[in-house]
Amino acid sequence: MDKRFLVHFLAVVDEGSISAAARRLQLSQPSVSNTIQELENELGCKLFTRGRGMSLTAGGRALVGPARAALRALDAARWAIEEISELQSGELEIGCVVNRAIDPLSGLIARYRERHPGINIRVRTVPIGLRGFDDLARGNIELLLNETPPAATGFQMLSLGECEVLAVLPPGSRFPDRPFRLEDLIGRDWISGPFPGTAGRSHLNGLLAARGLPYIDSVVETAHRQMVLPLILAGVGGGILPSGEAELAERLGAVVRSFDANLPTGHAIYYRSDDPSPAAQAFLAVARESRESTTVRESEI
Structure with missing residues (x-):
C-alpha cells in the first residue's frame, strides 16, 4: 500500500475534513479527496461518511490504529536504514490526562523539542484512570501520561515520581x-x-x-x-x-x-511492551533525565 494513502487518511481523521487536511498537507482538496477514494477502492469499503464533515465508518475506525502503527514502522525502518544519530523528522503521538498537561508534560515537550526540532508532537486528552489506556492499547498513541497506580496490565511504565x-x-x-x-x-x-x-x-x-x-x-x-x-x-x-x-x-x-x-499523587509514562519508535524512545530518555534527582524505575505492570 502506498504510504501516501495512510498519510492522507490520518490527516483527514485528525483534522475532520478534506479541506483542513489539505491545508495541513499543503495540497489541493481534490488531491486529498482523490487519494481517499483510491484508498477506499483498494480496500473495497467506505472509510468516511460525507456530510458537513468527514465521519469515520466502522471500517475507517478499524483502520486508524493499524495505519498509525504502519507509519511508525515505516519511520523506524527509514531511521534504521539511514542510521541517523539524531531524529530529523517524524511524528510522536502522546496521550495525557488533563491534570498532567501543564506539569510535567509541557516541560518535557519543551526539552524534547530543543533536542529534536524535526519531530512533530501531537497531544490528545485521555480520560483519567483505566479508560485512558484504550488509545494506548489500540495503537492510537505511543506514550501515555497518567496517574499511578492504575490496575492496567501489559504496559511498560516509567515512573516520574509524585506531583505535589x-x-x-x-x-x-x-x-x-x-x-x-x-x-x-x-x-x-x-x-x-x-x-x-x-x-x-x-x-x-x-x-x-x-x-x-x-x-x-x-x-x-x-x-x-x-x-x-x-x-x-x-x-x-x-x-x-x-x-x-x-x-x-x-x-x-x-x-x-x-x-x-x-x-501528592504519582504519575508515570506508559508505553506498549513492543519496541517503541525512535521518537518515543528519545522522549522517554528526556523524561528519565528530567527526573535525575528522583528515584525513577521502570517495570511492567
Whole structure:
C-alpha cells in the first residue's frame, strides 16, 4: 500500500475534513479527496461518511490504529536504514490526562523539542484512570501520561515520581502565612476540575473522612480544565492544583499555600511492551533525565 494513502487518511481523521487536511498537507482538496477514494477502492469499503464533515465508518475506525502503527514502522525502518544519530523528522503521538498537561508534560515537550526540532508532537486528552489506556492499547498513541497506580496490565511504565498539589485561593484572599490544614478546606467555595475517581481526590476524601470532616464544597464543577484557573483568579472560589499550575496562579496574583497533609499523587509514562519508535524512545530518555534527582524505575505492570 502506498504510504501516501495512510498519510492522507490520518490527516483527514485528525483534522475532520478534506479541506483542513489539505491545508495541513499543503495540497489541493481534490488531491486529498482523490487519494481517499483510491484508498477506499483498494480496500473495497467506505472509510468516511460525507456530510458537513468527514465521519469515520466502522471500517475507517478499524483502520486508524493499524495505519498509525504502519507509519511508525515505516519511520523506524527509514531511521534504521539511514542510521541517523539524531531524529530529523517524524511524528510522536502522546496521550495525557488533563491534570498532567501543564506539569510535567509541557516541560518535557519543551526539552524534547530543543533536542529534536524535526519531530512533530501531537497531544490528545485521555480520560483519567483505566479508560485512558484504550488509545494506548489500540495503537492510537505511543506514550501515555497518567496517574499511578492504575490496575492496567501489559504496559511498560516509567515512573516520574509524585506531583505535589497545593491550595490556590483567589487574589486578595486573607490567609495566614502557614501551611493549609484540612480543616481550612471546610466553609470555603471551591472549583473542581475533572478529578472524580482520581487517586488524588480519593486520597483527599479519605483524609477528610478520617478526621470526621465533610467533603469540600464545590460551587463549580467543570470538565473544562482550562476554566479552573480563570475562575479562581476571578474570585469565584479556590482550587486544589498541581504544583506547576499553582506556580503559574501565584505569578498571576493568586494566594498559594502548601498542605500540612500528604496529598501528592504519582504519575508515570506508559508505553506498549513492543519496541517503541525512535521518537518515543528519545522522549522517554528526556523524561528519565528530567527526573535525575528522583528515584525513577521502570517495570511492567
